[in-house]
Amino acid sequence: MILTVDVGNTRIKAAVFEGDTCVEGFVFDKTELGKCIENILEKFETISHLVVSSVGDVERQSFLAFETEVTVHFVSHEDIFPFSNNYGTPKTLGIDRMVLAAGATLLYPNQNRLVIDAGTCVTYDFVDENNVYQGGAIAPGLRLRYESLHQFTAKLPLLTLESSESYVGKSTVQSIHSGVVNGLVYEIDGFIDEYKAACKNIIIILTGGDADFLAKRLKNTIFANSNFLLESLNQTYQYKINND
Template structure:
């Protein structure tokens, strides 16, 4: 079995795969203060709850936008799974041609999403990830990662409004049903949710127009894929999203694993704790 870690600023999402199929997935809070042992005990309990054998995990792959958690998870991989984890980064085979000015600046999650979306839906396409930040990525029909846009996510916007004002309360992120609101709670919800919907609609429209410059056929349909925890909320109020795919990142990790598992320059294991434990990223 393969255990995949998608580490975001707010949550760590884990996916367990067997023979290319996702068996189950879990969501944990990202905590810089947790040790490898603490995460290990939590994961062990999750396996036991689902009557799964943790010893059947044969490899680990990690995508992270939180560098401070990476060492912890690499340590966890060696200690609990006796494997050096594959880490998404420079040198990993993805099948994408990254057109960013500096490819190393592209978040690992954005690359993983692009790999999965192009494999599942083809191109050209736009991927929107509604996480701590809301990211928009453009991918051509030739599997070229062209770039994108990053905006504050809904939760960040909500937290900032609460923290930077004296009287405005913290609210649940849900659609109030109207924009002429008669109380403060609904007014904030309307501004956050409908404002985000408007932003998404506008950026997608602009991105579709710019994608025509990269396409041999300007009439070719651009598919829009949404992922992330708040994707369903935003999709409910706009028409520009074609598919909501909550497991896109985990599926992308499994695809990248299959592209890389046979071409490691270093053996992924097994290794023993305290010996042969190099926590730097493996090169591929």
């Protein structure tokens, strides 16, 4: 069994895999890392590999503490990936984005793929039908948009995510919700339209913590999977094992 762990900017997600099947998923705070990993390993005694993708600030030693029990692997730029990288600055490409691109390449062969990860940031990553990673975009996510409106203005309140019933806000609060939610929805739909116009045979994958919230509001047809990064971590690691 493989335990995959995604260390994000705000929280940690993990999942236990038996082959390609996700047995159970977990979400916890960074302060709970050690105890949660310990509990998972106790529950699933046949876990032999711990695979980590990190863009957060968790110390590697927090995971290496378990290397007497399991093989610990940190996904890095030096790993083998199932695509060639056409990014202008490949060493600066986030590991999470590389894992998502790898998962899309392995799970959806012979087609163009656009992976949209809606979390603290919204990332767009494009892998073409020839398995070449071409690049993408990075934008603020929903939470960052709310926070920036509050932090960089004198009077706008700090709000939390809420559905916007109309694009016409009838109050300051409604206007903020409309601007943040509808603004990101229009942005994502706009990116998708551009990619669809530029290339045929394309699959759109929406993932991340806000994927389910956003999916029902998009006009474009997408494949929504909030756990796609963890699944991609499992696929990427199996690809590494089979091709080392």
